[in-house]
Amino acid sequence: MNRKTFNAALLAALLGFSMTAGAQSDQPIKLLxxxxxxxxxxxxxxxxxDKLSVVLKQPIIIENKPGAGGRLAAQALKxxxxxxxxxxxxxxxxxxxxxxxxxxxxxxYDMLKDFAPVAVLVSYPLALAVNTETGIKTAKxxxxxxxxxxxxxxxxTAGAGGHTHFSGIQLGKAIGANLQMVPYRGNGPLVTDxxxxxxxxxxMTAGDILPHQSTGKVRIVGVFGGKRSALMPDVPTFxxxxxxxxxxxxxxxxxxxxxxxQAQLDRMQNALKQVLELPEVRDILMNKATLNPDFRPGEEMxxxxxxxxxxxxxVIKASGFTPDQ
Numbered sequence: 170m171n172r173k174t175f176n177a178a179l180l181a182a183l184l185g186f187s188m189t190a191g192a193q194s195d196q197p198i199k200l201l202x203x204x205x206x207x208x209x210x211x212x213x214x215x216x217x218x219d220k221l222s223v224v225l226k227q228p229i230i231i232e233n234k235p236g237a238g239g240r241l242a243a244q245a246l247k248x249x250x251x252x253x254x255x256x257x258x259x260x261x262x263x264x265x266x267x268x269x270x271x272x273x274x275x276x277x278y279d280m281l282k283d284f285a286p287v288a289v290l291v292s293y294p295l296a297l298a299v300n301t302e303t304g305i306k307t308a309k310x311x312x313x314x315x316x317x318x319x320x321x322x323x324x325x326t327a328g329a330g331g332h333t334h335f336s337g338i339q340l341g342k343a344i345g346a347n348l349q350m351v352p353y354r355g356n357g358p359l360v361t362d363x364x365x366x367x368x369x370x371x372x373m374t375a376g377d378i379l380p381h382q383s384t385g386k387v388r389i390v391g392v393f394g395g396k397r398s399a400l401m402p403d404v405p406t407f408x409x410x411x412x413x414x415x416x417x418x419x420x421x422x423x424x425x426x427x428x429x430x431q432a433q434l435d436r437m438q439n440a441l442k443q444v445l446e447l448p449e450v451r452d453i454l455m456n457k458a459t460l461n462p463d464f465r466p467g468e469e470m471x472x473x474x475x476x477x478x479x480x481x482x483x484v485i486k487a488s489g490f491t492p493d494q
Contacts, residue, residue, distance in 0.1 A: 195228075196227070196228075196254060197227065197228035197229060197230045197254075198221075198225065198227055198228070198229050198230070198253075198254055198255070198256065199230050199232050199249075199254060199255045199256070200214055200218060200229060200230065200231050200232065200256055200257070200258055200423075201232050201234055201242040201245055201246055201249075201255065201256065201257040201258070202214050202231055202232070202233050202234070202242060202257075202258055202259070203233075203234055203235060203236070203237075203238070203239030203240070203241060203242030203243065203257070203259055203263060204233070204235050204239065205233060205235045206233055209293075209374070209376070209421075209458060209459075209460065210258060210259065210260055210421055211231070211233065212458050213258070213290065213291055213421055213454065213458060213460055214231055214258045215231055216450060216453050216454060216458070217258075217290065217441070217444055217445075217450070218231055220444040220447060220450055221440055221441070221444055224440045224443055224444060225436070225437075225440050238262070238263065238267060238328075238330075238331075239259050239260070239262075239263035239267070240263070240267060240271075240275075240276065240277075242257055242259065242263075243257065243259070243263060243264060243267075243276075243278050243280075243284075244276075244277050244278055245257075246278075246283075246284065246424060246425075246426055247277070247278040247283045247284070247426065249426050250426070251285075251425070251426040251427065251428040251429040251430070252429070252430075252433070253425070253429055253430060253432075253433025253434075253436065253437070255425070255426065256287065256423050256424065256425050256437065257284075257423065257424045257425075258290065258421060258422070258423050259421065259422065259424070260332075260419060260420070260421050261332070261419060261420050261421070261422065261474075261477065262331045262332050262419070264280035264284065264424070264474070265280070265474060265477050265478060265481065266330060266331055266332065266335075266481065266485075267330075268280050268478065269478065269481055269482055269485050270330050270485065270490075270492050271492065280474070281474070281475075282427060283426070283427050284424040284425070284426065284427060285424060285425045285426065285427050285428075285429050285434060285467070286422065286423075286424055286467040286470040286471045286474065287422070287423040287424060287425055287434055287437055287438055287441070287467050287470070288422060288423055288437075288438050288441050288442070288464060288465060288466055288467055288470060289420050289421075289422045289463055289464065289465035289469070289470050289473065290420075290421050290422055290423060290441065290445065290462075290463070290464065291420065291421050291454060291460040291461055291462055291463055292418040292419065292420040292421075292460075292461050292463040293374055293375065293376055293398075293400065293418060293419055293420070293421075293459065293460050293461060294374075294375040294392040294393070294394055294398040294400060294401065294404075294418050294419075295332060295333055295336055295372065295373065295374060295375065295392065295393045295394070295416070295418065295419055296372070296373065296374075296375040296378065296389050296390070296391065296392045296393065296401075296404065297311070297324070297337075297340065297370060297371070297372055297389070297390045297391055297393075297407075298363060298370065298371050298373060298378045298382075298387050298388065298389050298390065299311065299363075299369060299370045299371075299387065299388055299390055300363055300364070300366045300368075300369055300370070300386065300387060301385060301386055301387060301388050302366055303369050303370075305370075305388065305390060306388060306390075307390065307391075307410060308390055308391045308405075308407055308410035308411070308412050309410060309411065310390075311344075311370070311390055312344045312346075312412070315344065315346045315348070316346065319346070319347070321369055322341075322346055322347065322348050322349065323348065323349040323350070323351050323368060323369065323370070324337045324340075324348055324349075324350060324351065324368070324369075324370045324371055324372050325350075325351045325352075325353050325359045325362060325363065325368040325370070325371040325372075325373075326350055326351070326352055326353065326359070326371070326372055326373065327352075327353055327354075327355050327356040327359055327373060327374070327377075328352050328353065328354065328355070329350065329352040329490070329492065330490065330492045332416070332419050333372040333373055333374070334350055334352070334372075334490075335416070335481060335484055335485060335488065336372050336393050336416040337350055337372040338350070338484065338488050339414055339416050339484060340372070340393075340407070340412070340414055343407075343412050343413055343414040344412060351368055356373050356374060356377040356378075357377075359371050359373060360373075360377060360378060360381060363378070363387055364381060364384065364386045364387060372393075374419065375389065375392060375398065375400065375401055375404070375459070376400065376458070376459025376460070377459075379400075379401060379459060389401070389404050391404065391405055391406060391407045391409075391410055391412075392404055392405075392406050392407070393406070393407060393414065393415065393416045393417070393418075394406060394415065394416075394417055394418045395408065395415040395417070397409075398418070398461065399455075399461055400455060400459055400460075400461055417477070418461075420463065420473075421460075422470055423437070423441065425437070434467060438466055438467060441464060442464050442466075445462045445464045446462075446464075450462070
């Protein structure tokens with residue numbers, strides 16, 4: 170069973186129609202998700218919604234609004250009433266990278282002015298995986314292979330203009346190599362080509378490649394964060410292997426419309442903290458969805474957003490990359 174099929178089955182089994190359990194309010198809370206059912210963002214949203222409905226004693230509705238890399242959901246959040254009844258769950262790439270890549274006329278929102286950060290929910294490592302036929306086992310091996318095979322020095326990503334794309338660019342800069350990015354329509358096709366040897370390496374969400382390492386056809390060389398991930402503690406960081414790069418873990422958070430009353434933000438934030446501490450939720454997220462429960466309150470999330478905007482702005486500008494409008 171592939172990851173997408175598994176996630177779809179997981180969310181169906183978990184959610185069923187349990188969003189009505191324990192509800193004492195007829196007015197549902199709407200969670201906007203800018204991606205189709207079955208992906209990691211949607212799955213995490215439904216795992217949390219299942220328990221949030223009980224803690225908040227209120228129905229939770231997931232409203233999928235896929236398209237434009239999550240921009241449609243973000244635009245819908247901006248238009249929603251700031252009454253504590255509408256929130257958005259999205260990966261950091263949706264507000265952060267799109268803010269740096271697209272003009273305001275395309276975005277139709279300002280992430281710092283139009284959204285109120287509620288909490289970071291989960292984080293997950295990004296990794297470099299290689300086809301084992303390259304003979305690469307470590308980051309040092311990868312550097313040697315790239316220098317010996319400059320014409321083959323490419324890496325696949327699940328699309329252009331995101332966290333994995335620019336992490337790969339930063340890796341090339343750190344090792345002094347001109348790595349060529351090959352965009353795919355999601356991690357599924359990338360995994361297929363990586364297993365088949367059509368692309369020698371991929372920069373991707375670690376959880377999407379980890380189940381395939383047992384085949385012996387791919388190997389995870391290193392993770393891009395500053396410390397090893399609890400989800401894959403045996404995989405060293407690039408820094409541990411002598412390469413000065415730390416582009417951080419990817420993460421998923423929750424936002425509300427700007428001007429949502431603080432009491433409503435606090436109510437949701439406290440409920441999320443409680444849900445993310447539940448052993449059964451942690452087990453599902455870590456062992457089945459390969460996501461690390463990583464609750465951080467809105468104040469910390471706001472600082473993280475601003476820090477990442479400051480870090481990635483110059484990187485993206487220096488790359489010269491311009492997305493399709």
